[in-house]
Amino acid sequence: MNILVVGSGGREHALCWKIRESKLVDKLFCAPGNAGISQVAECVALGVDKLEELADFAVANNIELTVIGPEAPLCDGIVDVFAARGLKVFGPDKYAAQLEGSKDFAKKFMLKYNIPTAKAATFTDFESAKKYIESEYANGETSIVIKADGLAAGKGVLVAESMLDAIEFTKGCFDGAFGKSGAKVLIEECLIGEEASILALCDGKNIVSLASSQDHKRIFDDDKGPNTGGMGAYSPAPVVSDEVMAQIQTEILDNFLRGVQEDKLNFRGLIFVGVMVTAKGPKVLEFNVRFGDPEVQAVMRRLDSDIVDMLLKVIDGKLADCDIKWKKEHAVSVVMAAGGYPESYRKGDVITGLDAAAETGAVVFHAGTAFKDGEIVTAGGRVLGVSALGATIEEAIANSYKAVSKITWNDVFYRKDIAQKAIRRKNNGK
Ligand code: AMP
Numbered sequence: 001m002n003i004l005v006v007g008s009g010g011r012e013h014a015l016c017w018k019i020r021e022s023k024l025v026d027k028l029f030c031a032p033g034n035a036g037i038s039q040v041a042e043c044v045a046l047g048v049d050k051l052e053e054l055a056d057f058a059v060a061n062n063i064e065l066t067v068i069g070p071e072a073p074l075c076d077g078i079v080d081v082f083a084a085r086g087l088k089v090f091g092p093d094k095y096a097a098q099l100e101g102s103k104d105f106a107k108k109f110m111l112k113y114n115i116p117t118a119k120a121a122t123f124t125d126f127e128s129a130k131k132y133i134e135s136e137y138a139n140g141e142t143s144i145v146i147k148a149d150g151l152a153a154g155k156g157v158l159v160a161e162s163m164l165d166a167i168e169f170t171k172g173c174f175d176g177a178f179g180k181s182g183a184k185v186l187i188e189e190c191l192i193g194e195e196a197s198i199l200a201l202c203d204g205k206n207i208v209s210l211a212s213s214q215d216h217k218r219i220f221d222d223d224k225g226p227n228t229g230g231m232g233a234y235s236p237a238p239v240v241s242d243e244v245m246a247q248i249q250t251e252i253l254d255n256f257l258r259g260v261q262e263d264k265l266n267f268r269g270l271i272f273v274g275v276m277v278t279a280k281g282p283k284v285l286e287f288n289v290r291f292g293d294p295e296v297q298a299v300m301r302r303l304d305s306d307i308v309d310m311l312l313k314v315i316d317g318k319l320a321d322c323d324i325k326w327k328k329e330h331a332v333s334v335v336m337a338a339g340g341y342p343e344s345y346r347k348g349d350v351i352t353g354l355d356a357a358a359e360t361g362a363v364v365f366h367a368g369t370a371f372k373d374g375e376i377v378t379a380g381g382r383v384l385g386v387s388a389l390g391a392t393i394e395e396a397i398a399n400s401y402k403a404v405s406k407i408t409w410n411d412v413f414y415r416k417d418i419a420q421k422a423i424r425r426k427n428n429g430k
């Protein structure tokens with residue numbers, strides 16, 4: 001069959017790489033793709049915002065499965081556009097995508113269906129929000145979290161270090177720092193614990209979680225500095241012990257499915273639950289309605305089943321028939337970024353060492369790359385995700401960083417401590 005993947009980052013490269021392995025695939029297209037994706041798929045020069053043109057392309061090229069990578073087209077209603085043309089598409093429709101597109105919508109859903117999450121209040125004007133922040137601090141809160149309601153490319157959340165920071169960020173939201181996304185603001189209790197990413201397939205009748213993983217959101221080692229889209233990931237994540245996973249299943253995933261059914265949401269896709277494992281059990285930080293990146297890179301490296309078969313079963317409501325198998329090995333993916341990211345950074349630097357890195361056995365997923373004069377150059381903040389397997393987490397880390405050491409460009413930057421938390425947990429038992 002012919003398959004189309006929509007998107008251009010490390011997530012889409014990891015998905016294309018895995019889809020390529022399937023015996024069910026005839027032609028694989030990716031719109032718009034990137035330099036790395038072009039090695040496994042035919043790139044199509046259509047942006048993710050070109051919903052009608054993408055559907056035209058799918059009809060003209062007999063596409064039998066389209067997989068939507070990023071959240072923006074899902075929130076814009078790409079699934080509705082494809083479904084109206086009778087096309088098979090993996091992802092929730094526009095209404096259900098609000099689970100990611102509006103943090104207020106998601107919070108109300110969590111409260112309605114008893115899904116454990118941080119206490120929060122929603123505001124539509126600055127003065128009321130400010131009063132609430134002041135009263136929270138007066139009541140002894142020492143840290144609160146401010147969230148712009150809508151999509152903000154990972155920048156719309158502040159874990160405030162002081163009341164003044166909280167107020168200033170809130171003002172920024174209402175003053176248009178995130179456009180319409182900041183017209184509503186959530187003020188949340190700050191949860192303490194360790195984060196984990198749970199990616200689960202949902203066909204409306206069943207919900208099945210994939211292997212656990214953990215991201216590294218902050219730019220610098222030891223989780224210092226501003227939040228990013230994610231600087232590295234590993235799978236499995238030992239913070240998700242069997243006991244924690246059982247709680248996640250009953251308190252979060254089962255209730256999520258109940259909510260999808262009772263609210264009649266058209267959710268045939270992937271729900272990515274950002275979880276904080278607190279002393280009082282796992283609580284939801286956020287929902288995303290698409291695969292997490294770089295988490296999906298580590299998870300795809302470990303998947304030992306045919307992903308195309310899995311995605312089709314989700315769309316057809318037959319997820320119960322899926323027997324998903326995992327490799328025993330651990331996977332680590334280290335993100336290599338352009339210096340300066342997540343603030344301003346340069347593009348167009350020539351990347352060297354990609355072949356040498358691949359020769360180590362690692363897979364290099366491209367996040368922001370392009371071709372220029374026959375060479376592969378940087379074209380985004382996050383540039384590559386270098387992913388390796390290992391029999392132990394230590395081996396997976398060593399294998400990944402060995403491949404990383406072969407690659408360079410002007411101003412390259414990456415964290416040196418990806419997956420160290422897993423080792424600490426193993427050694428300390430916490
Ligand atoms: P979100 O986009 O809601 O996942 O927020 C981005 C990041 O902010 C999360 O991955 C957490 O690191 C942090 N965060 C969000 N909400 C909270 C919270 N209630 N307590 C502590 N940290 C949070």
Ligand code: GLY
Nearest residue numbers: 215230292293294
């Ligand atoms: N790695 C976090 C995200 O994909 O949103």
